[in-house]
Amino acid sequence: MFDxxxxxxxxxxxxxxxxxxxxxxxxxxxISENGGYTKKQRRAFQRLMSGLTVGKSRRERxxxxxxxxxxxxxxxxxxxxxxxLKMRILRKFHFKMKYWKIRTNEGNGVLHIVxxxxxxxxxWLSEQWANIHKSPIxxxxxxxxxxxxxxxxxxxxxxxxxSKQSFERMSWGYxxxxxxxxxxxxxxxxKYGFKQALFLWNQLLCSTFVVTRQIRLTKFxxxxxxTSEKSLPWGALFRVSVL
Numbered sequence: 226m227f228d229x230x231x232x233x234x235x236x237x238x239x240x241x242x243x244x245x246x247x248x249x250x251x252x253x254x255x256i257s258e259n260g261g262y263t264k265k266q267r268r269a270f271q272r273l274m275s276g277l278t279v280g281k282s283r284r285e286r287x288x289x290x291x292x293x294x295x296x297x298x299x300x301x302x303x304x305x306x307x308x309x310l311k312m313r314i315l316r317k318f319h320f321k322m323k324y325w326k327i328r329t330n331e332g333n334g335v336l337h338i339v340x341x342x343x344x345x346x347x348x349w350l351s352e353q354w355a356n357i358h359k360s361p362i363x364x365x366x367x368x369x370x371x372x373x374x375x376x377x378x379x380x381x382x383x384x385x386x387x388s389k390q391s392f393e394r395m396s397w398g399y400x401x402x403x404x405x406x407x408x409x410x411x412x413x414x415x416k417y418g419f420k421q422a423l424f425l426w427n428q429l430l431c432s433t434f435v436v437t438r439q440i441r442l443t444k445f446x447x448x449x450x451x452t453s454e455k456s457l458p459w460g461a462l463f464r465v466s467v468l
């Protein structure tokens with residue numbers, strides 16, 4: 226029997242299969258270290274959750290798009306064709322896709338894209354992708370929060386599409402969060418620790434800020450001439466244009 230107040234049983238232990246586990250009193254079961262997720266999956270969780278949090282704070286619609294490849298599309302560059310599709314969407318529906326995407330090795334290569342934006346008819350999307358990438362099989366649907374909120378969406382995507390066998394590459398657009406947001410997140414953790422950094426990070430994502438392609442890393446990081454990075458307040462770490 227596990228005793229919640231016993232400090233010897235609150236930490237991790239080495240299981241019979243050689244994995245480091247601990248007992249979770251809320252779930253009433255043993256779980257692996259870091260929930261059993263790899264570093265790559267945990268990075269994807271943070272990148273994806275950040276963009277979804279921004280979208281929820283702005284009340285933007287979330288959508289999930291899948292673009293496939295056929296044997297006829299061999300030799301064509303999947304990412305280059307996706308850029309061409311983005312330009313057609315911009316000309317047709319007059320909005321820029323704020324997207325996060327991963328490429329998997331399913332079949333001849335598949336793109337799974339989460340984006341914030343307007344409605345796109347599936348028939349039109351299929352015709353355009355067939356014209357660009359020679360593959361008419363596409364899927365697009367709206368993403369709705371589960372009972373677990375945005376976390377439920379992220380856990381579903383990470384668990385199904387970011388496995389070791391299929392996941393190849395992850396990328397996102399400039400306006401998914403803001404340029405250089407990964408570096409800012411790392412700087413925040415180094416200065417305040419994970420728990421405090423997460424609280425401040427969510428505050429920043431829920432605020433109203435302007436995202437432009439011309440923003441560079443220097444807009445978010447402090448100047449080093451007369452100040453010490455460790456003594457800077459949190460506001461100096463993120464110089465974001467506020468509306």
